[in-house]
Amino acid sequence: MSVEGYKQSGWKVTSPEANFTVTLFLFAWSLLPIGFMSIMLVFHKFEDFRLPIMALSEALLLSAFVSGLSQRKGSIYDVNMQLSGVLISISVVFLAILYLGELEHWWWIGYAFCIGSVPYLFVSLSAMAGWSHPAYQIPWEAKAMVPIDECLTDWNIVTARWSSGIMAWKKLQRATAIMYGGKNEDELHLNVEILASQSQEFSDEELGIHWSRFGVENQAENSEE
Secondary structure: OOOOOOOOOOOEEEOOOOOOHHHHHHHHHHHHHHHHHHHHHHHOOOHHHHHHHHHHHHHHHHHHHHHHHHHOOOHHHOHHHHHHHHHHHHHHHHHHHHHHOOOHHHHHHHHHHHHHHHHHHHHHHHHHHOOOOOEEEEEOOOOEOOOHHHHEOOOEEOOOOOOOOEEEEEEOOOOEEEEEEEEEOOEEEEEEEEEOOOOOOOOHHHHOEOHHHHOHHHHHHOEOO
16 A cells, blocks of 8 residues: 555655755766766876875765755665765775875775765765655644654654754665655645555554644644643
8 A cells, every 4th residue: 555644634745855066067077077986096197196186085975975965854864875974984084094194105095995885975965956756734833732642653753843944754674754844935834755666565563653643733732731
């Protein structure tokens, strides 16, 4: 059974918002110094420029990674993005060690980590760009606490209070579901997004969401005085 429980529970379907133009631009430009690094790795030329070129590559890769994270809330919980982040972080740390420890003769290890992080980042960003699964939205009062025990099953709760940041998330077998607050003009709402492609289907049982229990009655009962 696909997700159907939201239909008569006050929820509406919206399209996820993301613009990967800047991310793609940064990633494309990072490939230029990466290409020079590959040439240096093979032919052992331009020794004085090894670490500066690596530093430029790291800056562009890290910028592309951060730009990708900023496009979709909750993307940090994705395994592919986490792996890319770890590899880039290791590469940056190793670059710092090479500079500060004057260990330039170990440059090729830093190059291996830096160049090796590129395909992982490409796969991560490509998968993120394909997250087109519909999002679900319901009006919400800022003072209303989310009745966690009634509405969500097996979710990781960050806060039951309305917030524009991640309020709760759940790792599914094939994706990640997140809940966060949003604002459209003067109206506040609660959002549930599934970080997955549109072709993937999830049952309400798999998501652990009881859509009808987010209703107006619950908002009134859980509002702060």
